Amino acid sequence: MNNLREIAQKFKTIRDIIVTENEEMSRHFSFKVGGVTPLLVEPETTESFLECLNLAESEKVPYFILGGGTNIVFSDSGFDGAVISTGRLNKVEIVASEGENVTVRALCGAQMNAIVNFCTKNGLSGLEEFCGLPGTCGGAAYMNARCFNREISDVAENIEYADLCGANSTYTQKILNPDKTLWSYKKSPFTDTKRVVYAVEFKLTREDGSKASQIAEKAASFMKERVDKGHFKFPCAGSVFKNNHDFGAPTGQIIDGLGLKGTAVGGAQVAPFHGNIIINTGAASASDIKALVELVKKEVREKKGFELEEEIIFK
Numbered sequence: 600m601n602n603l604r605e606i607a608q609k610f611k612t613i614r615d616i617i618v619t620e621n622e623e624m625s626r627h628f629s630f631k632v633g634g635v636t637p638l639l640v641e642p643e644t645t646e647s648f649l650e651c652l653n654l655a656e657s658e659k660v661p662y663f664i665l666g667g668g669t670n671i672v673f674s675d676s677g678f679d680g681a682v683i684s685t686g687r688l689n690k691v692e693i694v695a696s697e698g699e700n701v702t703v704r705a706l707c708g709a710q711m712n713a714i715v716n717f718c719t720k721n722g723l724s725g726l727e728e729f730c731g732l733p734g735t736c737g738g739a740a741y742m743n744a745r746c747f748n749r750e751i752s753d754v755a756e757n758i759e760y761a762d763l764c765g766a767n768s769t770y771t772q773k774i775l776n777p778d779k780t781l782w783s784y785k786k787s788p789f790t791d792t793k794r795v796v797y798a799v800e801f802k803l804t805r806e807d808g809s810k811a812s813q814i815a816e817k818a819a820s821f822m823k824e825r826v827d828k829g830h831f832k833f834p835c836a837g838s839v840f841k842n843n844h845d846f847g848a849p850t851g852q853i854i855d856g857l858g859l860k861g862t863a864v865g866g867a868q869v870a871p872f873h874g875n876i877i878i879n880t881g882a883a884s885a886s887d888i889k890a891l892v893e894l895v896k897k898e899v900r901e902k903k904g905f906e907l908e909e910e911i912i913f914k
């Protein structure tokens with residue numbers, strides 16, 4: 600790997616890109632933890648996004664893609680490489696309309712909530728369950744985010760992505776027509792691969808009259824449920840652990856049943872109001888969160904015999 604200062608200069612030669620050196624990263628994550636990254640790059644067009652990825656590859660710079668940062672615990676010691684943020688790639692538009700069938704295309708950095716609002720304003724139904732889901736559509740596609748029994752694979756028509764799997768030495772544009780067999784619970788064809796999502800097309804239905812006004816009501820009811828569950832009370836990353844049918848109960852209930860709600864390590868605490876959420880009570884570090892995750896896993900392993908699997912991602 601070349602010197603990161605030199606690499607920063609190379610990133611700066613790409614058009615339509617913002618390069619920030621030595622960025623304090625905690626404000627970029629919903630958990631509000633994490634150290635400094637030497638290089639934060641924010642492409643503003645899909646072309647500059649592809650150029651960034653190809654530059655990082657050719658210069659052998661370690662990098663990762665940052666969406667909304669709502670499912671990540673970013674290390675206290677930062678990331679020794681480039682963080683490529685999609686936040687400025689946020690255009691949302693209608694790209695096809697035939698009768699009641701409408702396709703909305705969102706660039707990967709568009710917030711899911713902004714996409715739901717766009718649909719509501721345009722009388723389009725289909726995404727209401729995702730109202731209030733923090734983060735971007737690129738991150739949601741990567742995670743196959745699931746809200747109120749609806750997953751991204753249920754609502755995406757096409758995913759445009761750049762691929763470095765197989766023999767390609769550069770990222771090129773491709774389109775995936777979601778094949779349900781490639782998706783599963785909290786797993787997509789992008790998870791743990793070198794495929795990068797740059798746009799998602801959603802299939803929606805145009806509603807008229809009273810049905811159109813019900814879209815906003817339905818979306819608001821899902822948002823209310825999140826608010827009532829305490830999702831936005833403290834910095835967090837939503838559910839910490841995946842659910843598993845074999846456990847016979849939701850993971851939150853299992854953790855609750857062991858009396859672990861309220862357990863704390865430093866500033867990280869198992870939410871007093873939800874067993875499967877860890878909150879930052881003010882001064883948590885990433886290592887506090889990691890230690891608390893390990894503590895909960897150990898308790899569940901020893902007392903119930905189940906091995907919990909993290910949904911949150913440690914970087």
Ligand SMILES: Cc1cc2nc3c(=O)[nH]c(=O)nc-3n(C[C@H](O)[C@H](O)[C@H](O)COP(=O)(O)OP(=O)(O)OC[C@H]3O[C@@H](n4cnc5c(N)ncnc54)[C@H](O)[C@@H]3O)c2cc1C
Nearest residue numbers: 666667668669670734735737738739741744745796836837
């Ligand atoms: C209060 C709260 C409630 C939540 N509720 C839910 C919920 O109901 N259901 C649910 O599923 N999740 C939930 N989450 C978790 C989180 O919001 C989702 O997983 C979300 O989809 C992550 O999107 P993001 O843009 O923030 O991704 P990030 O956290 O930025 O990234 C997550 C992963 O996706 C990768 N990634 C991001 N963008 C791209 C891209 N364009 N191409 C390839 N890889 C990419 C990242 O590298 C990383 O590996 C919740 C989180 C919070 C804070």
